[in-house]
Amino acid sequence: MKIIIAGAGEVGFHLAKLLSYESQEITLIDPNKKSLAYADSQLDIRVVRGDATSISVLKEARINNADLFIAVTSSEPTNITVSVLAKRLGAKKTIARITNTEFIRHKDEIGFTELGIDELISPEALAAAEIELSLKQSSFNENYEFEDGALTMAGLTLSKTASFVGKTVKEAAEIFPEIHFVPIAIQRFGTQYTIIPRGDTRFKRGDNVVFITSEGGADELCRLTGKINQEIKNVMILGGTKIAYKTARDLSEKGLNVKLFEGNRDRAFEIAEELTKVLVINSDGRNVDMLDEENIADMDAFIAVGPNSETNIMSCLVAKSKEVKKTIALVENMDYFDLSHSIGIETLINKKLLAANDIFRYIRRGEVVAMTKLSNLNAELLEFEVKETSAVCNKLIKSIDFPRTAIIGGVIRNGVGMIALGDFKIQTGDRVVVCCLLKSIKRVEKLFL
Structure with missing residues (x-):
């Protein structure tokens, strides 16, 4: 397949890496010279430097021959715009990364397919859904x-x-x-x-x-393996990221008791105003004394989805030391998967x-x-x-x-x-x-x- 990826950030690079292993014909577009140079040196792919919303850049990438176009830049408007352009210029199928999950819920109503976007994906929404499923099957x-x-x-x-x-x-x-x-x-x-x-x-x-x-x-599997599928009612979340926000909102709407730690004062107040059913605490969630004060030992689950993988892992280890049964950490480095499982963190999430x-x-x-x-x-x-x-x-x-x-x-x-x-x-x-x-x-x- 001829696949064009717009955006050489963490998601775009990872996709290009995996797809290149599959012997697919990959072209990566990005305006950042440094990001492209790294991708070009590490992967067997073609790179095109430029703004993906430029028609000339898309034509240089041979968009008219593309079987699949994937827009995963950090800008949602850019991804939507360039996907529409790519479809009009001949791409057979287009996928756009978005952050506003309302677009996914109202995809048919808006008519994204008619606009030229075949599929919308939100790594943040996928991560939140993965967390919710992990709590549902906590064992x-x-x-x-x-x-x-x-x-x-x-x-x-x-x-x-x-x-x-x-x-x-x-x-x-x-x-x-x-x-x-x-x-x-x-x-x-x-x-x-x-x-x-x-x-x-x-x-x-x-x-x-x-x-x-x-x-x-x-x-049946739980009974035969000696596991206990514990009901989750009390949840503590570390971080005020989009994943943390969506997870806290969805869990609180389902009747769970949710506490969320966010160190940035403005972000903490913003979340508190929007999520009235969530107890938002403006504090560093790595502070063990603060976690004890907020009764971490009474939590059924601890979810660390801050921006730093190492902090998420360490926070989960603190939660495990307090005998929290279910711990979930967001990690960006795939090398951490083996390490984290071996030290007792039950579930790892990678966007x-x-x-x-x-x-x-x-x-x-x-x-x-x-x-x-x-x-x-x-x-x-x-x-x-x-x-x-x-x-x-x-x-x-x-x-x-x-x-x-x-x-x-x-x-x-x-x-x-x-x-x-x-x-x-x-x-x-x-x-x-x-x-x-x-x-x-x-x-x-x-x-x-």
Whole structure:
């Protein structure tokens, strides 16, 4: 695919990096000479210096041949404007990064598609939604919902209390025949290798395991692994960022008790005026005495979404020392993922990764409805819609020539999620959730064309 990205900031650079690994033809546009020089030296891509709202710059980037145009500059008006221009100049599909989430809620009413913008994405809104889902399934360190929860991805680390530690996948299935979940990926403790489990794969203590669950499966998984899906009522948030604001607003509207720390006086008063159900405290959330004074030990969850990754991590560690059960940190450095999990922070949020996940489904072949990359695992979760022409259509799962480095986690049929095993027959219109290692993606895509 020929892909043009406007904006060489953190999201744009990260996207260009990931897409270049996929052997896509990438062109990156930015007016900043320094940002472009760094991207040019680090990545196998083409760079064009200039303002993306300039028609001549877009033509220099060969916009008329673009399969996908992605506008992710720091300016929302620029992203909207340049996406409209790109569509008019021949780009087949356009995506614009926005910060005003009202645009997403009223997308059809405004008619963004008619204007020339095929998709709107907000990394901040994606992060807030991820946080809310993590609180909903508080016992898991990684979550993702397909079709509003018809199927759910849940990741956790197996402790010695897990009922199936020491058993193979097949043995566990025989002991618990009525379960509504299936393992789709395993990372052994202390390794960087991702295993797609088969019947003879044995669960071990310390394994980081990703499951797909249908309705009721999450509760079963908690019981069998000794986890407790604690109800979250009292939440403390560090930071006055857009993510913090949206998270505090959404959680307080759902009846949760929310306290928010913001060190900047003007920003704290601004949030307090707009979010009347949230207790806003104008103080540095890293102050341990202040956290104690505000009863951090009584909190069910601590969410650190300030602008500094290191501060977010350290604040979560303070919360863990006060025995807060659920901690969530916003981090920008992907290298922190391994470190933070190893020291006990349950959930990490990365805006760049969330934005990339949302955009990546547009470059996958086949009818990809949704996708997510598994944190720290060299694997992707893809949701395909089955067409009459798909190679998997009207076939039993066990008869499909599926690569060993991929597995079907579940099927959504008429809005109902099901754990699909070997004798399940796939039909037209089914939405099939597949987990696969990166090396097998192209082969899996061909099955759903």
